[in-house]
Amino acid sequence: VNDPSDTLTIQWNDAVSAGKPFGYVLYSITPSDHTTTPEGLDLPSSSEDTRPGEDGFAYTIRDYESPLPAEAQNRDMLTIEIGLHQRAQYCWFDGKDAYVRHDYQKLAPMTATIWRADAEVQRFAGTMQFAGHPVKVTATASAAHAQAMLVMDNGTFPVLPEDAWYGVYLRDGNQAELRTMNGESGGTGSMTISFEGTGQLPQTLEIQLRVDHEDGVTLDPALAQPAFATLEQVQ
Structure with a gap:
């Protein structure tokens, strides 16, 4: 030894x-x-x-x-x-x-x-209403990765209480969910969320924005309502 x-x-x-x-x-x-x-x-x-x-x-x-x-x-x-x-x-x-x-x-x-770094990428756009404000959504997606940017028109996403966060969820046309890679806590006019792909190039995307939280957290009623949108392909 x-x-x-x-x-x-x-x-x-x-x-x-x-x-x-x-x-x-x-x-x-x-x-x-x-x-x-x-x-x-x-x-x-x-x-x-x-x-x-x-x-x-x-x-x-x-x-x-x-x-x-x-x-x-x-x-x-x-x-x-x-x-x-x-x-x-x-x-x-x-x-x-x-x-x-x-x-x-x-x-x-x-x-x-x-x-492949040059694998095909689709681009999407759409709008939805959250907490009384229009939210513009743009997204890019390949079979491996996706990214969504949410911009609140004439406002900022409210700062959330402790143990609460904005959850952004994407599904493709087959209702397969893309796994979220990060979250946001608000306080800015835009949020950028990254996702893992499903292995298939999506032709359509559905997005949901909601506030997730631990048990015991009380939310303002305006923040308790989720927002949904179907994103359309753009050139």
Whole structure:
């Protein structure tokens, strides 16, 4: 045992010196060197850089050969997988002798869906009424991402009480909900909300604006009524 500054190492050394039984298990998970697609296509990497983060995690940046293999080109999206391998090291001291065992296990892979930067984007616009004011809505949406901007005509979105926030919700023509990525607390004349896409390019969008809140929050009646609009495609 080489690192005397490690707490576990100190405990192990103390137990061995005192002749007392002691044991521990160390787990480590490492990513595979290979990045593949679900159909088995291997995407060769050109470089990899791993850096420690302040939160105790390690962050890895992996660059890939360009151009990609022909089978991976000219796609609107690319699903990738990076395998994960877990190593368990069992150490046991019975008071006299020490024992070590290693086990290896293949875990479910990390997966990600990557969209082309120039994938098709639709633009939408519409209006609705909220808290007695017209609200103009513009939105852009691709299969991977959407963003909606709401502008209150001649006013500002009221500042909300603590534990309350503006909820903006989008659904496509198939009634699939786009997941909201951020919220707003008001006090400005406009709000910009980002969403994750559904994997399909929307042809229509329905938007809902409402105030969400924790239990026990009392809202002004004007803020308690949600607003709805169907957004139309624009050029």
